[in-house]
Amino acid sequence: MLMIFGYPAPLMFGQLLLGLINGAFYALLSLGLAVIFGMLNIVNFAHGALFMLGAFVAWGLLEFLGIGYWPALILAPIIVGAFGLLLEKTLISRLYKLDHLYGLLLTFGLALIIEGIARNEFGSSGMPYRIPDALQGAMNLGFMFLPVYRGWVVVASAVMCLATWLVIEKTSLGATLRAATENAPLVQAFGINVPRMISLTYAGGVALAAFAGVLAAPIYSVNPNMGSNLIIVVFAVVVIGGMGSILGSIVTGFGLGIIEGLTKVFYPQGSATVIFVVMVIVLLARPAGLFGKNA
Amino acid sequence: MSAMLEVRDLNAWYGESHILHGVEFDVNEGEVVTLLGRNGAGKTTTMKSIMGLVPRREGQIRFKGQETVHLRPDLIARAGIAICPEERGIFASLDVTENLMLPIKVADGGLSLDEIYTLFPNIKERARSQGTKLSGGEQQMLAIARILRTGARLLLLDEPTEGLAPVIVQQIGRTIREIKKRGFTVLLVEQNFRFAATVADRHYVMDHGVVVDMIPNAQLEANMDKLHDYLGV
Numbered sequence: 001m002l003m004i005f006g007y008p009a010p011l012m013f014g015q016l017l018l019g020l021i022n023g024a025f026y027a028l029l030s031l032g033l034a035v036i037f038g039m040l041n042i043v044n045f046a047h048g049a050l051f052m053l054g055a056f057v058a059w060g061l062l063e064f065l066g067i068g069y070w071p072a073l074i075l076a077p078i079i080v081g082a083f084g085l086l087l088e089k090t091l092i093s094r095l096y097k098l099d100h101l102y103g104l105l106l107t108f109g110l111a112l113i114i115e116g117i118a119r120n121e122f123g124s125s126g127m128p129y130r131i132p133d134a135l136q137g138a139m140n141l142g143f144m145f146l147p148v149y150r151g152w153v154v155v156a157s158a159v160m161c162l163a164t165w166l167v168i169e170k171t172s173l174g175a176t177l178r179a180a181t182e183n184a185p186l187v188q189a190f191g192i193n194v195p196r197m198i199s200l201t202y203a204g205g206v207a208l209a210a211f212a213g214v215l216a217a218p219i220y221s222v223n224p225n226m227g228s229n230l231i232i233v234v235f236a237v238v239v240i241g242g243m244g245s246i247l248g249s250i251v252t253g254f255g256l257g258i259i260e261g262l263t264k265v266f267y268p269q270g271s272a273t274v275i276f277v278v279m280v281i282v283l284l285a286r287p288a289g290l291f292g293k294n295a
Numbered sequence: 296m297s298a299m300l301e302v303r304d305l306n307a308w309y310g311e312s313h314i315l316h317g318v319e320f321d322v323n324e325g326e327v328v329t330l331l332g333r334n335g336a337g338k339t340t341t342m343k344s345i346m347g348l349v350p351r352r353e354g355q356i357r358f359k360g361q362e363t364v365h366l367r368p369d370l371i372a373r374a375g376i377a378i379c380p381e382e383r384g385i386f387a388s389l390d391v392t393e394n395l396m397l398p399i400k401v402a403d404g405g406l407s408l409d410e411i412y413t414l415f416p417n418i419k420e421r422a423r424s425q426g427t428k429l430s431g432g433e434q435q436m437l438a439i440a441r442i443l444r445t446g447a448r449l450l451l452l453d454e455p456t457e458g459l460a461p462v463i464v465q466q467i468g469r470t471i472r473e474i475k476k477r478g479f480t481v482l483l484v485e486q487n488f489r490f491a492a493t494v495a496d497r498h499y500v501m502d503h504g505v506v507v508d509m510i511p512n513a514q515l516e517a518n519m520d521k522l523h524d525y526l527g528v
Contacts, residue, residue, distance in 0.1 A: 175393040179386045186384045189346050190398035191372035191445070 002143060007265055013144040015261040021150050021219070023257015024157030025212050025230060030237040030249035031161055032208035035168070038181045038244035039201040042092060042103035047234070048227030049114035050206045054080050054213025056118060059129050059222045069132040069218070076214045077207035084206030088199045111228070118224035126221030153215050160211060161250045168246050177201065181244070236279045242292025252290060297360065299324040299480055300345070300449060305354035305364075307337075307344045314340045316504040317354070322449070327471060327481040329491040332501035333527055338484040339381055341501070342451045345482075346378045347371045358449065373401050377447035381454050381484070383438040385426040391418060394426040395441050402446035406477075411440045414473065432463035439470060443479075450474065453484045468493050488515075488522060500525045 002009040029051060036044045057079050058072035067075065087110065095102045135149040168174035180187045180194055188194040213227075220226050237256055241248025256275050264271040282290060298321035307315040315337050322328045330338040344352045347368035356364045363371050377398065386394055395411070395418065412419040415436045421429055429437060435455055442450055452471070456464045464487075471481060471494045485491040491498060492515050500508040502525060510518050 172393075172396060175389050175397060178388040179393075179397055182386050182388060183384060185348055185368065186378075186380060187397070189348060189368040189372055189378050189380075191369050191401055192399060193367075193369050 005266075010144045012262075012265055013141075015264045016258060017144070017146065017150060017154075017261070018264070019258040019261020020154045020254065021257070022260060023254040024154050025216060025253075026234055026237045026257050027161050027250050027253025028157050028208055028212035028215075029230065029234040030241060030253050031164055031246065032205035032212075033234065033238050034241070034244050034246055034249040035164070035208070036202055036205040037238070038246070039177060040088075040092070040096070040103075040198055041100060042095070042107065042202075043100060044202075044205070045104055045108040045231070046087070046110040046114065047107075047205075047209050048229075048231030049111040050080055050084060050227070051209040051213040051216070051230065052118065052224060052227035053083070053114060054210025055129070055217040055220075055222045055226060056122070056213075057210065058214040058217050059127055062129070063127075069130075069214075073211070073214050077210040080210035080213075081203040081207030085199055085203040087206075088202040092202065093195075093199070111231075115224045115228060122224065124224060126223030126226075129217035129222050131218040149218060153219065156215060157212070158254075160208070161253075164208065165246055165250060233275055236275050238289075240275075240279050240282045240289055242289025244293070245289065245291035248289055248291025297357075298322055299326075299359060300482065301355070301357040302341070302345070303355040303357075305341065305344060305352065305356060307340050307349045307353075308351040309340075309349070314349075314504055315344065315352075318501070318504070318506055320499045320506050320509070322480060322482050324448075324480055325475070325478060326497065327475050327483060327495045329483045329485050329488075329495045329498045330501055331485060331488050331491060331498050331522070331526065333525075334486075336501040337504040338501055339453055340504075342378065342453050342482070342484055345371075346376060346451060348378075372398070372445075372447065375401055375447045376449045376451065377401075377442035377445050378451040379438045379442055379453060379455060381457065383434050385429070385434045385437060387425065387427040389426050390422070391424050391426055391429065391437060392422045394437055395444065398441055398445045400444065400446050402448070404448070405446035406440075406443040408444070411443060414443075414470065415440050432459050432466070435459060435463070435467060436470070439467075439474075443474065448478075449480045449482065451482050451484075454486065455483070456485070456487055456490050464490055486526075488526065 004012045029047060033044055033047050036042055054076045057076040061067040061072045061075060091106060095106060131149045135152050138145045138147045168177060176187065176192055180197060184194050216226065237252050238249060241252035256278065260271055260274055263274040300322040302318055302320050305315050305318040318341055330341060332338050340349060343349045345356055347366055352364060354364060355362060358374055358376060361374060363374060417433050418437055418440055421433065439455065455467050468490060474481060483491065483495060492512060495512050497512060498510045499506050
C-alpha cells in the first residue's frame with residue numbers, strides 16, 4: 001500500500017477530502033460573514049442559524065411540497081435571503097449608528113430564537129435528507145474512493161466562492177460595494193441608493209449561508225444545532241483571514257479545513273483545537289489577519 | 296428668472312453643534328461662484344448640506360425650483376448636483392477607472408470618456424493604478440473628472456487646490472474655466488482668494504455660519520481691504 005509520511009495513502013487522502021469538505025463550508029459561511037461585516041459593520045452571529053435554516057427550508061420543500069434538491073439549491077437561498085432582508089429592514093438597520101456590540105448581541109439573540117423555534121418544532125435528533133440520485137455513489141480514484149456528493153460539495157462551494165469573488169472584485173457592482181465599505185456617504189452622494197444596497201448585501205450574505213445549508217443537508221442530518229456547531233470555527237476563520245476580507249475568507253476557509261483534516265491524521269487529539277491555535281498565532285503575528293487591510 | 300440654486304435661511308447641525316445660522320445665497324446657471332471664508336466659517340458644511348450629507352439641516356435649498364433640503368444624497372445627485380469633496384474622496388480599493396466610473400449618470404450632457412481623457416491625459420495613462428497611488432494633483436483631477444461624466448449641471452468643488460503645487464493649481468484653474476465654457480455651473484469653496492479671482496464670477500464671504508457679503512469678481516480689487524479683514528490675512 002502506498003504510504004505518505006508513514007501513513008496509508010487512503011487514510012491521508014480521506015482526511016484531506018474531509019478537510020476540503022469542512023473547508024468548503026467554512027469558506028462559504030465566512031465569505032457571507034465577511035461580506036456582511038465589510039458592508040454593514042455587523043458581526044452576524046445569526047449566520048449559523050441562517051445556515052441551519054437553509055437546510056431546514058430544503059428539507060421542508062421536499063417534505064411538504066415535494067420539491068427536490070436541485071430546485072431547493074436555488075429556492076432555499078432565495079427564501080432565507082428574503083427572511084434576511086426582513087431582519088435587516090426591521091431590526092438590524094436600527095443598529096448601524098450604535099457600537100458593534102449591539103449588532104453582535106442582537107444577532108446572537110436572533111440565532112437563539114431561530115434555533116429555539118427549530119428545536120421546539122422539530123426536536124434535536126435531526127432529520128435525514130437524501131442525496132439526489134445524480135450524486136449517489138462513489139468514484140474510484142485509484143488511491144481512494146471519492147463519494148460523488150462530497151466531491152460535488154467541494155466543487156459547488158469553490159465555484160460559488162469564485163463567482164462571489166469575481167462579482168465583488170471585477171464588476172461595477174462590486175466596485176460600488178467596495179467603495180461603500182470605504183465611504184458610504186460619498187457613494188450615496190454619487191447617486192447610489194446605499195441603504196438599499198446594504199439591505200441587499202445582507203440578504204446576499206444570508207443567501208450564501210443558506211446555500212451552504214442546502215449543500216450540508218445530505219451530509220449532516222438536518223438539525224437545529226448544525227449551525228451553532230460550525231459558527232465558532234467560522235468566526236475563527238474570519239478572524240484569521242482578516243475581518244471583511246473576501247479573498248481572506250475563501251483561502252483561509254479551505255486552507256484551515258485542510259489543516260484540520262491533516263491534523264486528524266498526524267495528531268487526532270489536536271484536530272478540534274488546531275484552528276484556534278492557528279488563530280492565536282495569526283493574531284499575535286498579524287493582528288488584522290492574514291488578508292486584513294492593516295496586515 | 297430664478298437662480299439655478301437658491302439657498303434660504305439654511306441652518307445645519309452636527310450633533311448638538313449649530314454650525315450654519317441662516318445661510319442665504321444664489322447661484323445662476325453657467326456661473327462660477329465661490330464661498331470664501333476663514334477656517335470654520337461653515338463653507339464645507341454649506342456644501343455638504345446642499346448635497347444632503349449633513350444629517351440635520353433646515354431651511355430651503357431649491358435646485359432648478361425643486362426643494363431638496365429634505366432629500367437623501369442619492370436623490371439630490373439624481374436631481375443634477377455633484378460634489379467633489381474636500382478630501383477628494385478617492386477610493387483606495389478601486390483603480391482609477393473604477394473610481395472614474397463610480398458615480399451614476401444622472402442625465403445626458405456629461406463629458407464622454409474621450410473628452411475626459413483629452414482634458415486629463417494622466418487619468419488615461421494611470422487607468423489601472425490604484426486610485427490612492429496617484430499624486431495629489433492627479434487625484435484631484437480624477438475627483439473632478441469623475442463628476443463631469445455624470446451629466447450633473449451644478450458641480451460643488453470643495454477646496455480643489457488645497458495642498459497642491461502652484462503648477463497644479465494653475466492646471467485646475469484652466470480646468471474650471473474649461474468646465475464653465477462648456478456650460479457647467481460651479482460652486483467653489485476656496486481659502487485661496489487669489490486663485491478664486493482667476494475663475495469666479497462672484498464671491499460670497501462666510502463668517503460664523505452666515506453669509507456676510509457678496510463681492511462681484513470685477514470689484515474684488517476694490518474690496519481687497521475688506522476681504523483681508525474678513526479672511527484675517
